[in-house]
Amino acid sequence: MFDSGIGGLTVFQALREALPAAETLxxxxxxxxxxxxxxxxETVIRYALEGARFLKRRGIKTLVIACNTxxxxxxxxxxxxxxxxxxxxxxxxxxxxxxxxxxxAIGVIGTAATIKSGAYARAIATHLPDARVVSRPCPLFVPxxxxxxxxxxxxxxxxxxYLGDLKHEGxxxxxxxCTHYPLLERVIGEAVGPGVTLxxxxxxxxxxxxxxxxxRGLLVAGAGPGAEGGDHFYVTDSSERxxxxxxxxxxxxxxxxxxxxxxx
Amino acid sequence: MFDSGIGGLTVFQALREALPAAETLxxxxxxxxxxxxxxxxETVIRYALEGARFLKRRGIKTLVIACNTxxxxxxxxxxxxxxxxxxxxxxxxxxxxxxxxxxxAIGVIGTAATIKSGAYARAIATHLPDARVVSRPCPLFVPxxxxxxxxxxxxxxxxxxYLGDLKHEGxxxxxxxCTHYPLLERVIGEAVGPGVTLxxxxxxxxxxxxxxxxxRGLLVAGAGPGAEGGDHFYVTDSSERxxxxxxxxxxxxxxxxxxxxxxx
Numbered sequence: 001m002f003d004s005g006i007g008g009l010t011v012f013q014a015l016r017e018a019l020p021a022a023e024t025l026x027x028x029x030x031x032x033x034x035x036x037x038x039x040x041x042e043t044v045i046r047y048a049l050e051g052a053r054f055l056k057r058r059g060i061k062t063l064v065i066a067c068n069t070x071x072x073x074x075x076x077x078x079x080x081x082x083x084x085x086x087x088x089x090x091x092x093x094x095x096x097x098x099x100x101x102x103x104x105a106i107g108v109i110g111t112a113a114t115i116k117s118g119a120y121a122r123a124i125a126t127h128l129p130d131a132r133v134v135s136r137p138c139p140l141f142v143p144x145x146x147x148x149x150x151x152x153x154x155x156x157x158x159x160x161x162y163l164g165d166l167k168h169e170g171x172x173x174x175x176x177x178c179t180h181y182p183l184l185e186r187v188i189g190e191a192v193g194p195g196v197t198l199x200x201x202x203x204x205x206x207x208x209x210x211x212x213x214x215x216r217g218l219l220v221a222g223a224g225p226g227a228e229g230g231d232h233f234y235v236t237d238s239s240e241r242x243x244x245x246x247x248x249x250x251x252x253x254x255x256x257x258x259x260x261x262x263x264x
Numbered sequence: 265m266f267d268s269g270i271g272g273l274t275v276f277q278a279l280r281e282a283l284p285a286a287e288t289l290x291x292x293x294x295x296x297x298x299x300x301x302x303x304x305x306e307t308v309i310r311y312a313l314e315g316a317r318f319l320k321r322r323g324i325k326t327l328v329i330a331c332n333t334x335x336x337x338x339x340x341x342x343x344x345x346x347x348x349x350x351x352x353x354x355x356x357x358x359x360x361x362x363x364x365x366x367x368x369a370i371g372v373i374g375t376a377a378t379i380k381s382g383a384y385a386r387a388i389a390t391h392l393p394d395a396r397v398v399s400r401p402c403p404l405f406v407p408x409x410x411x412x413x414x415x416x417x418x419x420x421x422x423x424x425x426y427l428g429d430l431k432h433e434g435x436x437x438x439x440x441x442c443t444h445y446p447l448l449e450r451v452i453g454e455a456v457g458p459g460v461t462l463x464x465x466x467x468x469x470x471x472x473x474x475x476x477x478x479x480r481g482l483l484v485a486g487a488g489p490g491a492e493g494g495d496h497f498y499v500t501d502s503s504e505r506x507x508x509x510x511x512x513x514x515x516x517x518x519x520x521x522x523x524x525x526x527x528x
Contacts, residue, residue, distance in 0.1 A: 032307045033297050038410070040502030043296045140418070143407040146302070154404070154425055157417045238304030263527050 001027050001064040002051040005034035006242055007142070007179030008066030009249040011089065011202045015064065016231075018206035019213075022220040025231040026058050030262070032236035035142055036069045037111025037178065044113060048074035052082050054234070054262040061218050064209055065089065068178045068201070069111050072119035085212055092208045093175055093201025094123030100197050101173040104131040107166055107192070110177030112137045120177055134169045138162045138181075145180040146245075155184060159191035167193050175199045233257040265291050265328040266315040269298035270506055271406070271443030272330030273513040275353065275466045279328065280495075282470035283477075286484040289495040290322050294526070296500035299406055300333040301375025301442065308377060312338035316346050318498070318526040325482050328473055329353065332442045332465070333375050336383035349476055356472040357439050357465030358387030364461050365437040368395040371430055371456070374441030376401045384441055398433045402426045402445075409444040410509075419448060423455035431457050439463045497521040 001008060001015070012027055019025075028051050030036075036044050048070050052063060062085045065071045065078065071088030078086045097106050108120040115137040124131050140158050149155050166174070174196050176182055182200045189198060213219040235242045239259045246254045265272060265279070276291055283289075292315050294300075300308050312334045316327060327350045329335045329342065335352030342350045361370050372384040379401040388395050404422050413419050430438070438460050440446055446464045453462060477483040499506045503521045510518045 032303060034302075038298075039296060040504065043501045139411055140404075140407050140413070143404055147403055149404070149425075152425065153421045154418060157421050161413075161416065161418055237307045240304070 001025060001066050002048070002055060002070070003027070003029050003066040003179065004036040004047075004070060005029050005031045006245055006249065007145075009246055010179050010182055010200070011064065011066035011205055012231075013250060014202040014206035015209060018203075018210045020220055026055060026060055027231065027233045028055055028262070029233070029235045029242060031242055034237075035111070036067060037113050037142060038139065039113065041073045041113065041117070044070060045074045045077045048078055049081060050262045052078055052086075054260070056082065056084070058232075060084070062087065062209065062213060064205065066179060066205075068093075069113045072110070072114040072117040075119075085216070087205065087209050087212060089179075089201040089205045090119045090177075091123050092204035093177065093199060094120055095127055096201070096204035097173050097175045097199045098124060098127040098131065100199055101128070101131065103170065103172050104128055105169070105171045105173070106131055106133050107169065107171040107174040107196070108133060108135045108177050109138045109141075109163070109174065109181065109188075110135075111142065112139050114177055120175060132171075134166065134171055136162055136166065138178075141184055142178065142180045145183040150183050151186055155187045156190070159184065159187040163188065163191040166191075166196075171196060173197050173199060175201070177201070230255060234260050236260065236262055265289060265330050266312070266319060266334065267291070267293050267330040267443065268300040268311075268334060269293050269295045270509050270513065271409075273510055274443050274446055274464070275328065275330035275469055276495075277514060278466040278470035279473060282467075282474045284484055290319060290324055291495065291497045292319055292526070293497070293499045293506060295506055298501075299375070300331060301377050301406060302403060303377065305337045305377065305381070308334060309338045309341045312342055313345055314526045316342055316350075318524070320346065320348070322496075324348070326351065326473065326477060328469065330443060330469075332357075333377045336374070336378040336381040339383075349480065351469065351473050351476060353443075353465040353469045354383045354441075355387050356468035357441065357463060358384055359391055360465070360468035361437050361439045361463045362388060362391040362395065364463055365392070365395065367434065367436050368392055369433070369435045369437070370395055370397050371433065371435040371438040371460070372397060372399045372441050373402045373405075373427070373438065373445065373452075374399075375406065376403050378441055384439060396435075398430065398435055400426055400430065402442075405448055406442065406444045409447040414447050415450055419451045420454070423448065423451040427452065427455040430455075430460075435460060437461050437463060439465070441465070494519060498524050500524065500526055
C-alpha cells in the first residue's frame with residue numbers, strides 16, 4: 001500500500017480486517033513530501049511512480065493506492081508502469097456511493113487536486129450515468145485532522161464554510177474523498193444535515209482488493225501470520241511522529257517501522 | 265533566497281525595497297515538498313542543503329533563508345556547507361523584538377518545527393538574557409493563509425484557540441515567526457489584544473542583508489537594473505499556482521519563473 005502520509009492507515013485497517021491474517025501488508029507513507037493534495041498532477045505522478053518502484057522491489061503482488069489524490073491523478077500512469085494489479089480508492093468509493101444513493105444525487109469532497117481531477121464524477125458516471133454529482137474541495141480538513149481538531153469550534157466553522165450550502169443541493173449521499181476526512185465525520189455530518197449518508201472509501205476498497213486477489217488466485221489460504229510474521233511500515237520522514245499518530249490510528253503499537261529514501 | 269514555498273515572497277518584497285535596483289534576486293521555492301514546518305529536523309536539513317547547492321550553482325553571492333522553519337533548524341548546517349554568507353530570519357526577527365519590547369516579555373508563534381527548535385528563545389536570550397519568552401506552535405495558520413481565509417470565522421476561531429490564553433501571559437510583543445503569518449495580522453492582533461506589538465521578521469532581515477553586503481563590499485553600486493535585467497524565480501512544483509498566488513503577493517506579474525528539480 002502506498003499513501004502520501006499517515007491518512008492511509010484507515011485503509012490499512014480496513015484491509016487488515018478484510019484479508020486473511022496470513023497476508024502480509026507493506027505500507028509506504030511519503031511523510032517527507034506530504035501533502036500531495038495541494039500539488040500539481042505532474043509532481044503527484046512523479047512521486048507515485050517513485051513509491052511504486054520502491055514497493056515493487058519489496059516483492060509485493062498487488063499495489064493499493066490508499067491516497068485519494070494519488071488515486072485520482074496517478075492511477076493510469078501507475079497501471080501502465082507498475083506491471084502488477086493496482087487498486088485505487090476512487091473506483092470502489094464511487095461504486096459504494098452509487099449503491100447507497102436513493103435520488104442519484106451525490107456529493108463528493110476531497111483535496112483540491114482530487115476535486116480538480118473530476119475522477120469521482122467520472123467513476124460515478126460509469127455506474128449511474130444520470131446521477132447528479134456536486135463536488136467541493138475542502139483543503140483545510142487535512143491539517144485540521146492532523147492537528148486533532150476534529151470536534152471543536154474551528155472544525156465546525158470550517159465544515160459550515162465548506163459544506164453549509166450543500167444542504168440546498170438535494171444530495172442524499174456524500175463521499176468522504178480523502179483518507180483524513182472520516183476523522184471529521186461528526187462535524188461533516190452536522191454541516192450537511194441528517195438524511196445524507198456519508199461514504200468512506202476504505203472499506204469498499206478493501207473488499208475490492210480481496211475480490212481481485214481471489215479472482216487471480218493470489219489470496220493466501222492459511223489463517224496464521226505471514227511467513228515473516230507481520231506487516232511492515234516504511235516512511236520517508238522521521239518515524240517518530242508516524243509511530244505516535246499511527247498507534248493512535250490503529251489502537252496499538254506499530255512494530256516494524258523503518259525510515260527510507262525513495263527519491264530519484 | 266530560499267523558501268519552502270510561496271510565503272518567502274514577503275521577504276523577497278522587503279529585500280527588493282531595501283536593496284539597490286541593480287541587485288538581482290534569485291528566489292527558489294520548494295513548492296513540490298512544502299510545507300517544511302511539520303517535518304523532522306533531519307528532513308528539513310537535507311532539503312535545505314539541496315536548495316543551497318542549486319542556488320550556489322546559479323552564482324549567488326549571499327544566501328537568504330526566508331523560511332523560519334529552515335532558519336530555525338538548518339542554519340548551522342547551511343553555514344558550515346554553503347561557503348558563502350548565509351542570513352536567516354530568526355536572528356533579525358529576535359533582535360527586532362528585543363528593540364520593541366518594553367517589559368521584556370515576548371511571545372513567539374511559528375510552525376511546530378520552529379517552536380520545537382527553541383531558536384527564537386535562544387536568539388532573544390543573546391540580546392536580552394532576562395527576557396521572558398512564551399512560545400506557541402500555530403500549525404493551522406499556514407493552510408489558512410494559503411486558503412485565503414485570513415479574516416473569516418474560521419480564522420478568528422483558530423486565532424482564539426491558539427492565542428486566547430496569551431492575553432494572561434503579560435507579553436507586550438509578539439514575533440510572527442512564519443512568513444505566512446503577516447497575512448493573518450488582523451485576527452492575530454485581535455486574539456492577543458491591543459497593547460501587543462506584532463513583529464514581522466521580513467523587514468528586519470532585509471536590513472541585516474543590506475548591512476552584511478555593505479560590510480563585505482559586495483553591494484552593487486549602480487541604481488539601474490541588474491546586468492541580466494531582473495530577478496529570477498525557480499519553483500520545484502508546477503509554476504501555475506506560484507504565478508497566480510505570487511502575483512497577488514507582489515502586486516504585479518512574475519516575469520522570469522521556471523520549474524526545476526533540486527532533488528539528489
